[in-house]
Amino acid sequence: MVKAWYMDNDKTDPRAEHQRNPPEFISIEELHRKTGVELFKLDLKTYESEGVLEKIKKDRGYTYEDEITISKECLPDYDEKLKSFFTEHLHADEEIRLVTEGSGYFDIRDGLDEWIRIKVTPGDLIIIPRGSYHRFTLDNNNYLRARRLYEDEPGWLTHIRPADDMACRKKYVEQQKRGFSSEN
Numbered sequence: 001m002v003k004a005w006y007m008d009n010d011k012t013d014p015r016a017e018h019q020r021n022p023p024e025f026i027s028i029e030e031l032h033r034k035t036g037v038e039l040f041k042l043d044l045k046t047y048e049s050e051g052v053l054e055k056i057k058k059d060r061g062y063t064y065e066d067e068i069t070i071s072k073e074c075l076p077d078y079d080e081k082l083k084s085f086f087t088e089h090l091h092a093d094e095e096i097r098l099v100t101e102g103s104g105y106f107d108i109r110d111g112l113d114e115w116i117r118i119k120v121t122p123g124d125l126i127i128i129p130r131g132s133y134h135r136f137t138l139d140n141n142n143y144l145r146a147r148r149l150y151e152d153e154p155g156w157l158t159h160i161r162p163a164d165d166m167a168c169r170k171k172y173v174e175q176q177k178r179g180f181s182s183e184n
C-alpha cells in the first residue's frame with residue numbers, strides 16, 4: 001500500500017521522511033482528489049505474463065518507454081540529475097513511472113501549495129498529472145530503478161517553477177479547484 005503524507009517545513013536532508021509531528025497521512029483517494037495523482041499496484045512477478053502493463057499502456061495511449069536506474073554507479077551526472085529532479089517543476093505531459101527496484105519519494109503540491117510526499121516502492125506505478133508542480137528524491141536507500149512510460153517519444157521537457165502561464169498549468173489549476181474525479 002502506497003503511503004502519502006503532508007510534509008513538515010524542515011529544509012534539511014530531502015531524503016529523510018519529513019513527516020509532520022503528529023504525522024498527517026493522506027489516503028490514496030484523497031491524494032487523487034486533491035492532486036490528480038493516480039497510483040496502481042502491480043505484482044512484479046506476474047504483471048508481464050498477465051499483460052497488466054500492456055493493458056494500461058493501450059488504454060492510456062502510452063506508446064514509448066525506457067528505463068532509468070538512479071544510483072551513483074549507474075546514472076551519469078548523478079548529483080546534477082538528482083538536483084534537477086528535486087527542483088520544483090512541471091511537465092506538459094504526464095510523468096509515468098513503474099518502480100521495479102528500490103524506493104524514493106515523489107512530492108506534489110496540493111491546492112493550498114502544501115507539499116504532499118508519496119513513498120514509492122517496487123510494484124508502484126505512479127502517474128503525475130501534466131501541469132502539476134512536483135519533484136522527486138531518492139530516500140536513504142539511495143537506489144531506485146523504474147520503467148518510464150511516455151505518450152510519445154520523450155521530447156519531454158522540464159519547466160522549473162514559475163511556469164504559471166503555460167496552458168497545461170492553467171488547466172491543471174482549474175481542475176484542482178474543482179477537485180479531481182475519474183472524469184477529469
Ligand SMILES: CSCCC(=O)/C(O)=C/O
Nearest residue numbers: 085095097134135136146
Ligand atoms: C523516478 S524517475 C526520475 C524523476 C523524474 O524523471 C522526474 O521528472 C521527477 O519529477
Ligand SMILES: [Fe+2]
Nearest residue numbers: 089091095134
Ligand atoms: Fe517531473
